[in-house]
Amino acid sequence: MSEICKNWTQWLKQNRFAGQTPEMIEQTTRWLEAVRDVILVYAEIMEHETVIDIGCGTGLLAFKALELQDCKGKVIFSDKFQDCLDDCQKILDEMEIKEGYEMLQSPIEHIALPESSVHKALMRSVLVHVVNKQPAINEIYRILKPGGKLCAFEPVIRSNTRYWQILHPAFIDRFDDFKKAENEIMENPLDSLCNFDENTLKMNLEIAGFSIPDVKLQEVKSSYVVQPNMVKEWFVNPPSPNQPSTKERFLKYFDEPTVNKFMQDVSNYLTGRKIDLKTNAVFINATK
Ligand SMILES: C[S@@+](CC[C@H](N)C(=O)[O-])C[C@H]1O[C@@H](n2cnc3c(N)ncnc32)[C@H](O)[C@@H]1O
DSSP: OOSSOOSHHHHHHTGGGTTOOHHHHHHHHHHHHHHHHHHHHHHTOOTTOEEEEETOTTTHHHHHHHHHHTTSSEEEEEESOHHHHHHHHHHHHHTTOOSSEEEEEOOGGGOSSOTTOEEEEEEESOGGGOSOHHHHHHHHHHHEEEEEEEEEEEEOGGGSOOGGGGSOGGGSTTHHHHHHHHHHHHTOTTOTTTSOOHHHHHHHHHHHTOSSOEEEEEEEEEEEEOOTTHHHHHHHSOSSTTSOOHHHHHTTTSOHHHHHHHHHHHHHHHTTOEEEEEEEEEEEEEEO
């Protein structure tokens, strides 16, 4: 497993921007704020409500919910990992905010809250790190009050542009073998990152009991020129602290010299070239 990233706060602050130019970091930050704002519009948070940010990380959703409630309701910062809660608490202490929130260290699979205790559940990019989505979604349903809402965003990675789609076979040794391996990696049912899409999520929500959940697929197209070193970063940076990097995934199929040669071929072919990418995600708005 990758040693590059020790914990979630490090990943959220550094690794997720790895290989990006300052302009791209700025774009990613603006995009995160836009996603946050859509989730909060869906949630229609009222001042007195109890709101939970599940897998809050560094508090993208929870801090905005707290601001919207003007600290008059209750925002639960919840995460499986204590480093995330410590990071959020530090910011709250610095801002001298003492009320309107609680910290809850709890995995999504067993949220330490009573049944029907929460008005709104907010979540961004958490199910993508959970192998079995159904028990997690059942658990969110359990803690919501009748009429309560789950408002969330999840990337749908398996529908994104794959490496082989932006490469040319003539410039890549063993192109067909790497294409086959990549397709297998992206279709692995045991890999939380790519074992779901908008249809499976809708089904999970319905099975949990949400009536007519709204699951909107969003496809974003982007184009940019690949910069020196970008390809290496794509391969060696893990998608989360506890997941293998793309390089490590390919090492299950090929020996290290072969994977290194592939990375070099990809880098030689793409660096300086303009690429067009398709990135998919879903917005969820579901009522209990
Ligand atoms: C990609 S980050 C998203 C953080 C935050 N929601 C945001 O949008 O910036 C994924 C978060 O999910 C949390 N997480 C991962 N697995 C979890 C689990 N089983 N239960 C609860 N939280 C989990 C991680 O600690 C991390 O904070």
